[in-house]
Amino acid sequence: MTGTWTADEIMAVEAARRLRDGMVCFVGIGLPSLAANLARRTHAPGCVLVYESGTIGAKPRRLPLSIGDGELAETADAVVSVPEMFAYWLQAGRIDVGFLGAAQIDRHGNLNSTVIGSYDSPAVRLPGGGGAPEIATGVRDVFVMLRQTPRAFVPSLDFTTSLGERVRVVVTDLGVLEPRDGELTLIATHPGVTADESREATGWDLRVAGDLRETEPPSGAELAALRSLREAA
């Protein structure tokens, strides 16, 4: 936590800034939902929120705790079945941006949300892939939101749940990474964070862009919109 905002807040703000009006976003619960709803409340009111429970064009007045929250169904343009969601909407290429999180990420943006340790006798059994494998290959751009630690940013995944080929950005609590020449590269650090701190929080030898910049601090308007969303939850 730096300055007058929390890690969650700057992550949500940085992700939200990358969404454009009219973009169709496949949203999971937690930070992605916060980011996408923030975009709708600020610069991208026409951003279309799709939750995998089947709600298309949801306009929640408060942040949902679950992807199946009744608030999403009540405010959606359409509610479709789960088979329809994955076949007609995701697989057919109607989604611009998909948000993913994970327990582990490697330098190519591949993600693990399945197990820590071996599959047959795991140290930690994680929830599993859910929608992630087909989101990762079915949307145009994948945005990853993940706290940056050496345990999460690893040289080699314990299990590859989803592929990194469409990962366009990784927003962390320390900065922003984007793929350059096939490898995630630090392109921005959040205010008060150094490139060395970001490298120390990464389990591989993190590349740093020559044109490394500092993230623009969250504006008062962004923080106010974010906090009012959270208070309404």
Next chain:
Amino acid sequence: MRDLVHDGDTVALEGFTHLIPHAAGHELIRQGRRDLTLVRMTPDLVYDQLIGMGAARKLVFSWGGNPGVGSLHRLRDAVEHAYPAPLELEEHSHAGMAVAYAAGASDLPFGVLRGYRDGDLPARTRVAPIECPFTGEVLAAVPAHRPDVGIVHAQQADRHGNVQLWGITGVQKEAVLASARSIVTVEEIVDELEPRPGAIVLPAWVVDAVCLAPGGAHPSYAHGYYDRDNGFYRAWDEISRDRDRFATWMRRHVVETADVVEYRASLAEAVPA
């Protein structure tokens, strides 16, 4: 339920984040069912309870967490420590599960999707590459789900046994039609079903049994009847974390209650967790 669900059966209790058939899950626990193969996209608390009570031999699923909260501790204990019994896993993605149900409902041997490409999941599940005979594109084939019993919760049935559910309807229609036998628990039985926008209607002749279970989705919700009990989902994290506390809770609220009415009453009496 005693007539339709037997030890060793493959059972699918569906309801994607809404209308989760908890009352039916509790009844399976009261009847002491064993060796079940449990099929469900999101095991949720309902399967955490069945697994923790030793009712399951195998789990077929795609996302096994406590939504918005974290882990399913009884599921993790079974996988990580074989407690109270070893649990075989057949793990899919959501898209794969949805296609497998739709194939089952269509009486096809498998479903097809553009998915399961690379990564480590294909080697760990029942899926095979298949070439499109028209374009040559390589797709994924997933064997159909054909459960012995499909169980869902709905808002209403009429006196003839026709069922209507609305709101987020998930994969319930496919789960019922893919299964050899089916059971529907409902919030209420009405004289006549009133059409609702976006509703699914299951005609009486595809449903083997309708059971009245008001509040039977709790802690999930029934659109138009009651909200999701988010506090319960958070409290479950603590209740389920400890083996003894879980067992005590299940005895008090499920095993020693006769039905969903007594279950709800027992929760109202209990000190909030």
